[in-house]
Amino acid sequence: MAFSLDPDAVEQVTSDPNLQLLSTPSISLEYLAMHTQEDPGGPLANPDVRRAISHAIDYDGIINDLLKGAAVRPPTVVPLPLPGSEEVQDLALATDLARAQELFDAAGVGEIELSLSFRAEGAGAGSWRRPWRRRSSRIFSRSTASRSSSTRWMPTSGSTTIAPASFR
Numbered sequence: 001m002a003f004s005l006d007p008d009a010v011e012q013v014t015s016d017p018n019l020q021l022l023s024t025p026s027i028s029l030e031y032l033a034m035h036t037q038e039d040p041g042g043p044l045a046n047p048d049v050r051r052a053i054s055h056a057i058d059y060d061g062i063i064n065d066l067l068k069g070a071a072v073r074p075p076t077v078v079p080l081p082l083p084g085s086e087e088v089q090d091l092a093l094a095t096d097l098a099r100a101q102e103l104f105d106a107a108g109v110g111e112i113e114l115s116l117s118f119r120a121e122g123a124g125a126g127s128w129r130r131p132w133r134r135r136s137s138r139i140f141s142r143s144t145a146s147r148s149s150s151t152r153w154m155p156t157s158g159s160t161t162i163a164p165a166s167f168r
Contacts, residue, residue, distance in 0.1 A: 048107035
């Protein structure tokens with residue numbers, strides 16, 4: 001018996017006739033936390049920078065490519081189907097690079113560099129780094145992703161540089 005299989009492991013299980021996959025929806029939630037104060041947030045203290053990043057995220061790519069369809073996009077920090085989340089589903093953010101660029105330009109912060117950390121552990125952790133590089137390079141001017149042993153639950157991180165014309 002195994003719990004919380006990554007998408008690559010799910011493919012291995014489903015392709016093996018000796019194994020059976022039982023799945024059910026969960027209320028597990030992943031999110032991108034950003035500091036909102038000047039110290040330590042720096043440019044993230046600017047709400048337009050945070051909004052630009054939220055519009056630059058490839059939500060469909062994460063759900064369909066990285067998680068292979070095994071996720072939904074909740075409209076708030078309240079996971080679906082908890083009370084209140086379904087009623088506001090139409091408010092969920094969508095990728096809008098033009099809006100992201102507009103907000104980033106309005107922020108007036110110039111080129112910034114961000115270090116992102118995200119959970120990508122287990123046998124399929126490598127499958128997160130490759131798409132991160134490919135997808136983020138379309139959005140940010142320079143982007144990397146590397147494995148780190150600094151923390152057990154967030155072992156993968158990326159460094160991203162956002163320049164004034166990053167989202168075009």
